[in-house]
Amino acid sequence: MSKVIEPRFQAAAEQLRAAGLRTTRQRLVLAEILFGRGHRHVTAESLFNEAAGHGAKLSLATVYNCLHQFTAAGLLRMVTVDAGRAYFDTNLSPHHHFYYEKTGELRDIPESDIAVARLPQAPEGAKIARVDVIVRLQD
């Protein structure tokens, strides 16, 4: 017997299938939260709490698994601004970040707002994977 997918999960289901991921109940909930309404910055814990707040039943370990699976599938991107806590960003286009050191809040900076000129050449034998600009804010 095939499971009926609720209408609000239709978009998430298609996105998961397109990425080659099975449409499990937990992934649908997380995908809906992550991709359902605009760009998001989440940590494993914040996403877990948000999902739990929506009444979803899933474990923190599954949230970690899904975040990494989504990242590997190219649906998310990891942002490193704080040793000890990984952030995930649903905005995949090139851009940078403001980071409020006090609150841990992350905010996008459109790529057009920063120009990185004269990028240095990668050292012998290395390729540049990505350039991250983090503007750290105090107060």
Add this chain to the structure above:
Amino acid sequence: MSKVIEPRFQAAAEQLRAAGLRTTRQRLVLAEILFGRGHRHVTAESLFNEAAGHGAKLSLATVYNCLHQFTAAGLLRMVTVDAGRAYFDTNLSPHHHFYYEKTGELRDIPESDIAVARLPQAPEGAKIARVDVIVRLQD
């Protein structure tokens, strides 16, 4: 009775005193390693191993303490490139970093090699503490 400071620790001792830190045996060893010969990038563990390799007797907790005390005193600067591991840099002048994701190695990029133009304004009520540019390398 006052302790005699070995000649090779003279410079380190003065640096600690200038920063308002007591010249304990452990701090002298760490300061000598960190500031004795050119700029360094260390993690707590790498510094601990290096000190232990030089025959110094000190605990990992003390290395953590000293790294934070040195940072608070303005002798070091923390670099965040990897969630889960803090790096410390003895180079205090403005500059940026190459990060080899495979090996975890960090390498300085002189400030003059990168131009960050058109820095965005800090959001209402916030001040820019610092701008970090991290060039992530693969291979």
Add this chain to the structure above:
DNA sequence: ATAGCTGCAAATGCTTTGCAAGGCC
């Protein structure tokens, strides 16, 4: 049917903390 997921709990890795003993000023 079966390969892939999930959940739980235990394990891991880095870092911090509490507190008694020791050392600098």
Add this chain to the structure above:
DNA sequence: GGCCTTGCAAAGCATTTGCAGCTAT
């Protein structure tokens, strides 16, 4: 002497892993 440091071990987080049971395809 008094206060700051150290050392050890235990505690603390965030994250990962092992494995039995479940589920999408």
